[in-house]
Amino acid sequence: MFTLLKQETYKLLKRPSFIVFWLFLIVFQLAMAIFEKVYPQTFQPENLFLNDFYAPVVIVFYIIAVGSTQLSSENQYGTLKALLYRQYSSSKVLVSKWLTLLGCALCLYSSSLVMTLLLKVIFFQNKFGLNLQVSTHQPIWQAMLMNTVSEFLTLLFLAAFVLLLATLFDNSTPAIIVGISAYFVVSVFNQLMFMLIDQHDWLKWNPVNMLNFGAQLNSPKLSSLTHLGINQIMIGYIAYGSIFLILGLVVFRRRNLR
Amino acid sequence: MLKVNNLDKWFGKKQVLHQISFEIKPGRVVGLIGANGAGKTTIMKTILGISSFTGDIRLNDQKITIDSHDALKDVGALIEYPGLYPYLTGREQLYLFTRGNDRRAKVDKVIEEMHLTTYADAKAKHYSLGMKQKLGIALALVNKPSLVILDEPMNGLDPKATRELRELILQKKAEGTSFLISSHILSELQKVADDVVIINHGHLVTSNTMSAVLARNESYLLLQTDQNNKVAQLLQQRGYQVAVEEDSVKVARDSIQDMTALLHAVLDQNIAIHDIHEQQDDLENSLLGIIE
Incomplete structure (x- = not known):
């Protein structure tokens, strides 16, 4: 497995898109900080800091794109077969791709966190301190970290679904469209879903509600809307995520080893 | 292995x-x-x-x-x-x-x-x-x-x-x-x-x-003469398995018991032999023979 992970990481790092995206991410965060300086009425610096200068939104796009195209590009290059006729099982080949994607997401999140702290020091040193108390009665640095963890957990759940879709279709388009749509649908239609859950309690077990796990971890009051306790939503999150990934493994094996 | x-x-x-x-x-x-x-x-x-x-x-x-x-x-x-x-x-x-x-x-x-x-x-x-x-x-x-x-x-x-x-x-x-x-x-x-x-x-x-x-392949003797049709007829009469192919006469190697006798049979009729060589069927012929 270690060899497979090394190989997948090597391929990812050699893809021109990875370095281009990483640079873009840094520039994007920098641009947000400069934008705030030029147009101070648009954003509050504390909000920018709490949201990692909106890096997680951009990272979601990239991870969904990479996750969706992981298999379709191997098919396109004709390399998938060669990956499978080595000493490794098909499950190991696929899991190594998923773990590499996870590693990639962790790297990008870490990079965005470092950049957030740097931008705070460079641009907003005199605006607020890291120990500033925010509405959740936490120091701002802690709230920012919790927010990042929440975003990361949402991304992981979404990615698990996208990875399942990627195994179902030779074309990456459905996975990209569904993944990105789901991200926005959840943001926009969460309120609508909460109203429906209020009317039909069983709807609280729908997988889209589990996307709120990260947010509920950050803000326990959300349980009144999701109708799930923190343990329940965690179990649902893990169960659905596992189902998506196990289904992905089964589909991948059936499609490629006939 | x-x-x-x-x-x-x-x-x-x-x-x-x-x-x-x-x-x-x-x-x-x-x-x-x-x-x-x-x-x-x-x-x-x-x-x-x-x-x-x-x-x-x-x-x-x-x-x-x-x-x-x-x-x-x-x-x-x-x-x-x-x-x-x-x-x-x-x-x-x-x-x-x-x-x-x-x-x-x-x-x-x-x-x-x-x-x-x-x-x-x-x-x-x-x-x-x-x-x-x-x-x-x-x-x-x-x-x-x-x-x-x-x-x-x-x-x-x-x-x-x-x-x-x-x-x-x-x-x-x-x-x-x-x-x-x-x-x-x-x-x-x-x-x-x-x-x-x-x-x-x-x-x-x-x-x-x-x-x-x-x-399993057959081998042949290919004779190029100035009268291929006549040679083929002559050798056939003497019991050789013969076929005329483009510019040569193809004689099945198995049907040749005595090479000298075969050459004499041709040369005695004052027919000039331009070329003579042996040909072995290749893998392609073997494959086609086996499959067909």
């Missing part, structure tokens, strides 16, 4: 392989031949654990199934066409899949052996078909496997590269590497293969040594 026993393969309700059994011994080159759709690539895929089957495939007594690939550690392969990452150079692709401690040395060696030096550091997206094919074969060889499976390895190779590949296969064979090679270029296969497995419509027709398969 590799033992394939009673291999059956179904695609839905259609059976495409029927009780295929053969063996590859260490240091032998086995040619897998048959018409298009005979099942050659399917056999290779089952050996490589990427196609389900019933039966038994063992490499060095270790079982291979679609769920058990451990034995494939010592196998290199190129199936159908070379899969390459367009954004990596040839050297990087080789480095990516090389195992062990001396990875760079292994990569350098195979680049030299396959004559890839001039374009090893160019990205694969700029490669021609032949360059890709050579890199695909290099990928199969880079980890010094004891068994190499090559599906149509001469595809896209120019005559020089074909000869270099043939020489490399023979060199690796001398070092103890076994090969399973399918190719439609039977003249090339005839030059390297020790054994032959012939498949027709998913059935094993024969699994034998190349010399045994070629021994």
Whole structure:
């Protein structure tokens, strides 16, 4: 497995898109900080800091794109077969791709966190301190970290679904469209879903509600809307995520080893 | 080394392989031949654990199934066409899949052996078909496997590269590497293969040594004279098996008991012989003869 992970990481790092995206991410965060300086009425610096200068939104796009195209590009290059006729099982080949994607997401999140702290020091040193108390009665640095963890957990759940879709279709388009749509649908239609859950309690077990796990971890009051306790939503999150990934493994094996 | 026993393969309700059994011994080159759709690539895929089957495939007594690939550690392969990452150079692709401690040395060696030096550091997206094919074969060889499976390895190779590949296969064979090679270029296969497995419509027709398969061929004496039709008639009257072919008379070698008598029969009629040589049927004729 270690060899497979090394190989997948090597391929990812050699893809021109990875370095281009990483640079873009840094520039994007920098641009947000400069934008705030030029147009101070648009954003509050504390909000920018709490949201990692909106890096997680951009990272979601990239991870969904990479996750969706992981298999379709191997098919396109004709390399998938060669990956499978080595000493490794098909499950190991696929899991190594998923773990590499996870590693990639962790790297990008870490990079965005470092950049957030740097931008705070460079641009907003005199605006607020890291120990500033925010509405959740936490120091701002802690709230920012919790927010990042929440975003990361949402991304992981979404990615698990996208990875399942990627195994179902030779074309990456459905996975990209569904993944990105789901991200926005959840943001926009969460309120609508909460109203429906209020009317039909069983709807609280729908997988889209589990996307709120990260947010509920950050803000326990959300349980009144999701109708799930923190343990329940965690179990649902893990169960659905596992189902998506196990289904992905089964589909991948059936499609490629006939 | 590799033992394939009673291999059956179904695609839905259609059976495409029927009780295929053969063996590859260490240091032998086995040619897998048959018409298009005979099942050659399917056999290779089952050996490589990427196609389900019933039966038994063992490499060095270790079982291979679609769920058990451990034995494939010592196998290199190129199936159908070379899969390459367009954004990596040839050297990087080789480095990516090389195992062990001396990875760079292994990569350098195979680049030299396959004559890839001039374009090893160019990205694969700029490669021609032949360059890709050579890199695909290099990928199969880079980890010094004891068994190499090559599906149509001469595809896209120019005559020089074909000869270099043939020489490399023979060199690796001398070092103890076994090969399973399918190719439609039977003249090339005839030059390297020790054994032959012939498949027709998913059935094993024969699994034998190349010399045994070629021994089934007939050999002929070809006479070029100034009166071919007269010679043919004359020899036929004397009991020889004769046919006139383009500009020569073809006499079955088996029907010639005494060469002197045959030559006398022609020369005594004051017929001039311009050329005389012996011709042996090749693997292509053997294959067609066996299949038909």
